[in-house]
Amino acid sequence: MLSTRLAPAARRRSPATGLAVLLVTVATVVAALVVHHSLASSDRSAFSVLRGVHGAHHDGIGVEDGVVPDGVTVFDDHYPAVTRLDPDLLDALRRAGGDAASSGVTLYVNSGWRSAPYQQELLDEAVGKYGSEAAAExxxxxxxxxxxxxxxxxxxxRPDGAAWLTEHGSAYGLCRVYANEPWHFELRPDAAALGCPATYADPTQDPRMQQ
Structure with a gap:
């Protein structure tokens, strides 16, 4: 008899329970959409900033001066930043790039050869950021x-490419030069036999920069 009396009560509560579940579900979906929209907006803002950093150049500075769009690799023959590198350096990079690819790593070029006006622009921007030429250098x-x-x-x-080249680059004569720039590589032909020399703390410690 107890179960007989409870059954109708349970049935009377079920519409309210169903409505509560529905409201919770709707609230969850709305919250998820709000979060998704917020994240998407954040991503777009970050992307706009990134495009501004890499895309805004003054006085007609462009690809012909060594500006590199995203996605350029050591094998790209369409950009002076790559094709105007020292031939021996480029050859070493492409040999390394082929072997890196077999390990699933692509060697992208963030910057290579630059014109003097482009270099001056980068220096001027760095002075504005760091407050003085001494700090910028x-x-x-x-x-x-x-x-x-x-x-x-x-x-x-991209970090995986720089990390791969840091580990394997000496076999191709490619070495990191500055401790504060894990992306910067130069050709050291003796490195295949002797290993890469010790890095400088930063370019201001490099005697070549004291000219």
């Missing part, structure tokens, strides 16, 4: 001393 050399302007340095984009 820890990261960006002058056009007169830059190994990028000489076509003798390359910045490898």
């Amino acid at each position: 820890r990261w960006v050399s002058t056009p007169e001393t830059s190994l990028h302007v000489a076509g003798e340095a390359v910045d490898i984009g």
Whole structure:
């Protein structure tokens, strides 16, 4: 008899219970949509900032000066940043790039050869960011001393590529030069036999930058 009396009560509560479940479900979906929209907006904002950093150049500075769009690799023949690198450096990069690819790693080029005006623009921007030329030159050399302007340095984009080249680069004569720039590589032909030399703390410690 007890179960007989409870059954109708349970049935009377079920519409309210169903409505509560429905409301909770709707609230959950709405919250998820709000979070998704918020994250998407954040991603778009970050992407806009990133595009501004890499895409805004003054005085007509562009691809012909060594500006590199995202996605360029050491095998790309369409950009002066790659094709105007020292031939021996480029050959070593492409040999390394082929072997890296067999390990599932792509060697992207964030920056390679640069024109003197492009280098000066980067230095001017760094002075504005760090407050003085002395502080800026820890990261960006002058056009007169830059190994990028000489076509003798390359910045490898994306951490996995730089990490792979740090570990394996000496076999191709490719070495990191500055401790504060894990992306910056230069050709050291003796490295295959002797290993890469010790890194400088930053470019201001490099005697070549004291010209």
